Amino acid sequence: MKGSPSPALRAEGLVRTHHGESGPAHAVRGVDLCVRSGEFVAITGPSGAGKSTLLHLLGGLQRPDSGSIWLDGECTATWRETRWAVERRKRIGIVFQFFNLVSNLSVADNVELPALLAGASPKRARAERKALLAELGIEGKERSMPGELSGGEQQRVALARALVNHPPLLLADEPAGSLDSKGTREVMRLLSRFHERGQTIVLVTHDARLASAADRVISFFDGRTADDVALDSTPSRRPGTSGVLKLRD
Numbered sequence: 001m002k003g004s005p006s007p008a009l010r011a012e013g014l015v016r017t018h019h020g021e022s023g024p025a026h027a028v029r030g031v032d033l034c035v036r037s038g039e040f041v042a043i044t045g046p047s048g049a050g051k052s053t054l055l056h057l058l059g060g061l062q063r064p065d066s067g068s069i070w071l072d073g074e075c076t077a078t079w080r081e082t083r084w085a086v087e088r089r090k091r092i093g094i095v096f097q098f099f100n101l102v103s104n105l106s107v108a109d110n111v112e113l114p115a116l117l118a119g120a121s122p123k124r125a126r127a128e129r130k131a132l133l134a135e136l137g138i139e140g141k142e143r144s145m146p147g148e149l150s151g152g153e154q155q156r157v158a159l160a161r162a163l164v165n166h167p168p169l170l171l172a173d174e175p176a177g178s179l180d181s182k183g184t185r186e187v188m189r190l191l192s193r194f195h196e197r198g199q200t201i202v203l204v205t206h207d208a209r210l211a212s213a214a215d216r217v218i219s220f221f222d223g224r225t226a227d228d229v230a231l232d233s234t235p236s237r238r239p240g241t242s243g244v245l246k247l248r249d
Ligand SMILES: Nc1ncnc2c1ncn2[C@@H]1O[C@H](COP(=O)(O)OP(=O)(O)OP(=O)(O)O)[C@@H](O)[C@H]1O
Pocket: 018, 019, 020, 021, 025, 026, 027, 045, 046, 047, 048, 049, 050, 051, 052, 053, 054
């Protein structure tokens, strides 16, 4: 394989059961996954299939009951909360459906915060924030509070925040789930643009249009991988057009 000798992300035998008031929910029931560096993988499936739980396991936001996760070939089994938090800052950007911006911080501060926490100087954090907000088309909103922005604008700020430390891996959980079709198209274009530059992306979505921007679509059903198909990546295919589904050899 060209580039990194290890996959960007590998998971083996992941199992996670939630214990809620209505009894156990077997959200993830033994999942193996391998994502190459630079690959864009979409995970789709019905509500309750376990997609978010899987993404949370991959980002260290929840721990598996069993199974293991490797990031760039490094086993994470011994990582505790603080180590995951440190590694997330450097290696994993996460975008959530409902943005999860800090409501009492300005747009600028929301985006700069992860850079400062990762040790960047204020000058560097500011420069990164400016570049990203310009790239995402929301310069001029730096002083706004998240509540003053449209859903699409908030999602772009969330994307800027996730990418401010240049993490090699981006995990996105229904990043257009609360947006209208224009907002969805914008998110799709942005994800495609970052993917074209080599960003590794794992996207959880119900939305077939968003999934069509990926290299590979994994269908998830009842806590397990039901199907894994590569999308046609002929040069004529441009991100944002619907990909031709082709069964993997
Ligand atoms: N914190 C929790 N406590 C108890 N049960 C949970 C918890 N989180 C998820 N579950 C249950 O685990 C199962 C999988 O949920 P999950 O959110 O991972 O699915 P999903 O595929 O992402 O669904 P959706 O597309 O609706 O977001 C569901 O039955 C859900 O009710």
